[in-house]
Amino acid sequence: MAMNVETLMFYLLSAMAVLAALQVITSRNPVHAALFLVLTFFSMAGVWLLLEAEFLALALILVYVGAVMVLFLFVVMMLDINLERLRVGFWKWFPFAAVLAVVLLVEMVMVLGSAKTAGTGMTGGTGAHVITHAANYSNTKELGRLIYTEYVYAFELAAVLLLVAIIAAIALTHRHRAGTKSQVHAAQIQVKRNDRVRLVSVTSVAKAETAKK
Amino acid sequence: MEAQVIQFFQWFWNLFGLWDLVWSFVAPAWPLIWTLVKIIAIVAPLMIGVAYFTYAERKILAYMQVRVGPNRVGYYGLLQPIADGIKLMFKELIVPIRSNKFLFAISPVIVLAPALAAWSVVPFSNGMVLANINAGLLFILSMTSIGVYGVIIAGWASNSKYAFLGAMRSAAQMVSYELPMGFALVCVLLAAQSMNLTDIVNGQQTNAGLFGWYFVPLFPMFIVYFIAGVAETNRAPFDVAEGESEIVAGFHVEYSGMGFALFFLGEYANMILIGGLTTLFFLGGWLNPFHGWGVIGVYTDMVPGLIWMLGKMFFILFMFLWFRATFPRYRYDQLMRLGWKILIPFTLIWVVVVAAWMQTPYWVWSSVQG
Numbered sequence: 001m002a003m004n005v006e007t008l009m010f011y012l013l014s015a016m017a018v019l020a021a022l023q024v025i026t027s028r029n030p031v032h033a034a035l036f037l038v039l040t041f042f043s044m045a046g047v048w049l050l051l052e053a054e055f056l057a058l059a060l061i062l063v064y065v066g067a068v069m070v071l072f073l074f075v076v077m078m079l080d081i082n083l084e085r086l087r088v089g090f091w092k093w094f095p096f097a098a099v100l101a102v103v104l105l106v107e108m109v110m111v112l113g114s115a116k117t118a119g120t121g122m123t124g125g126t127g128a129h130v131i132t133h134a135a136n137y138s139n140t141k142e143l144g145r146l147i148y149t150e151y152v153y154a155f156e157l158a159a160v161l162l163l164v165a166i167i168a169a170i171a172l173t174h175r176h177r178a179g180t181k182s183q184v185h186a187a188q189i190q191v192k193r194n195d196r197v198r199l200v201s202v203t204s205v206a207k208a209e210t211a212k213k
Numbered sequence: 214m215e216a217q218v219i220q221f222f223q224w225f226w227n228l229f230g231l232w233d234l235v236w237s238f239v240a241p242a243w244p245l246i247w248t249l250v251k252i253i254a255i256v257a258p259l260m261i262g263v264a265y266f267t268y269a270e271r272k273i274l275a276y277m278q279v280r281v282g283p284n285r286v287g288y289y290g291l292l293q294p295i296a297d298g299i300k301l302m303f304k305e306l307i308v309p310i311r312s313n314k315f316l317f318a319i320s321p322v323i324v325l326a327p328a329l330a331a332w333s334v335v336p337f338s339n340g341m342v343l344a345n346i347n348a349g350l351l352f353i354l355s356m357t358s359i360g361v362y363g364v365i366i367a368g369w370a371s372n373s374k375y376a377f378l379g380a381m382r383s384a385a386q387m388v389s390y391e392l393p394m395g396f397a398l399v400c401v402l403l404a405a406q407s408m409n410l411t412d413i414v415n416g417q418q419t420n421a422g423l424f425g426w427y428f429v430p431l432f433p434m435f436i437v438y439f440i441a442g443v444a445e446t447n448r449a450p451f452d453v454a455e456g457e458s459e460i461v462a463g464f465h466v467e468y469s470g471m472g473f474a475l476f477f478l479g480e481y482a483n484m485i486l487i488g489g490l491t492t493l494f495f496l497g498g499w500l501n502p503f504h505g506w507g508v509i510g511v512y513t514d515m516v517p518g519l520i521w522m523l524g525k526m527f528f529i530l531f532m533f534l535w536f537r538a539t540f541p542r543y544r545y546d547q548l549m550r551l552g553w554k555i556l557i558p559f560t561l562i563w564v565v566v567v568a569a570w571m572q573t574p575y576w577v578w579s580s581v582q583g
């Protein structure tokens with residue numbers, strides 16, 4: 001296999017992704033773990049760019065790095081995590097976690113090793129199935145066309161699922177609590193002078209004194 | 214341009230009869246060298262632009278407040294930004310105790326780097342662009358969304374309550390205003406039917422001159438994009454992330470010397486970027502505002518596109534400074550209300566309006582790709 005720039009970039013980016021992903025689960029500080037997750041997303045976006053999936057790569061950065069992980073960090077930074085307490089019960093739950101890990105691993109191998117997956121599987125795959133396109137080929141347009149024609153039901157279903165999740169999240173947090181104060185902007189804007197200020201006619205001291213004399 | 218440069222070096226080295234030898238070394242790396250030259254041609258003027266934008270800010274704010282502004286260093290204070298730069302370079306770098314040293318050092322870089330990277334897809338004139346990529350608009354959006362990490366990490370790594378409060382505020386603010394900004398740009402890409410920035414500008418080319426630009430059909434989106442742009446760059450009246458009177462200087466309160474200077478550079482480079490993007494998306498980029506207006510159009514068409522582009526950018530940047538001199542700072546809850554309850558629903562509705570409008574014969578803007 002010729003070692004061209006793209007191959008070099010691929011190995012560089014995937015090595016970075018794997019190392020960063022390892023750091024996500026091994027670093028002690030949760031903020032560091034979140035930042036390593038950001039690095040993983042970045043490396044994966046790079047790999048997707050090499051596959052000419054520029055829309056997905058940029059959407060990954062825009063949505064996951066630019067919005068989701070920011071909010072994640074937002075929450076993680078405000079937590080006061082006691083590392084000692086986190087480690088309690090590690091060995092108690094270890095067998096369960098190990099079984100889960102093995103199941104996940106077997107699943108992954110089965111998916112990646114099957115003949116249906118792109119490439120020729122784990123035995124001597126060259127990844128040559130990636131079709132290269134001309135420079136003016138718009139990945140975005142092609143993706144849009146597919147989503148709104150062939151996969152329209154799946155796409156709409158995902159959209160409805162997200163909508164339900166949004167409504168559920170709002171409904172869970174937006175309970176009316178007694179004793180909270182909030183502004184009513186319409187009332188504030190419509191306030192008139194007479195609601196706030198009262199003009200009182202007060203006789204001045206000088207006048208009152210001259211009147212006394 | 215590239216051919217002329219090669220020709221010049223060929224002429225130069227042929228004076229010594231060494232061209233073939235030199236070229237045999239240079240040829241393999243030439244595309245890389247040429248790209249580097251183009252990057253320098255973008256970044257160097259940008260850095261000078263940033264320096265003099267700070268000068269312009271101080272001068273314009275001063276005149277708006279009936280003061281004189283910097284006038285000691287050089288004629289009319291013209292060397293003031295250079296003096297400031299030298300001062301910042303020689304200042305001591307102070308790293309707070311119990312701060313996270315690595316993240317503390319790297320966060321100014323994270324602010325500045327995406328602000329510079331986004332310039333790679335910005336066309337300055339027809340064909341004058343470093344990377345003319347198809348998903349240019351998406352690239353810009355994703356690059357500008359990374360900058361917030363520098364702010365958050367700086368606030369967290371400083372181990373200071375003011376810095377942390379500033380970082381939290383700015384994270385919430387930048388995430389909220391990215392949404393209306395994105396929806397405003399969805400309208401633009403609907404109108405242009407392309408995410409390529411050069412195509413977006415060319416889609417605004419009509420015989421009506423400036424009335425053919427996208428700020429006419431998408432006027433509300435132009436306003437929303439500009440408001441969101443001011444908020445994204447943490448500028449007054451949306452500068453709650455810095456808020457001098459409340460949290461000292463916000464996320465960069467612990468930075469001194471060049472660390473502070475990099476934040477400063479990043480903020481101003483982002484402002485110039487927003488100015489450039491507003492120009493490209495809504496104000497016709499490098500197009501002549503009088504194109505097709507009879508005799509005026511014919512004469513003004515001779516002005517190079519770069520001049521128009523820069524002129525429009527200056528106008529937008531002047532607006533930034535004008536806002537700062539005019540408006541008081543938004544309160545934090547008002548800021549969130551404006552973003553979530555006004556701008557986002559409004560832009561969502563407008564996306565539908567534009568999409569419906571494009572299906573009717575009243576949409577007169579032809580698309581580039583047909």
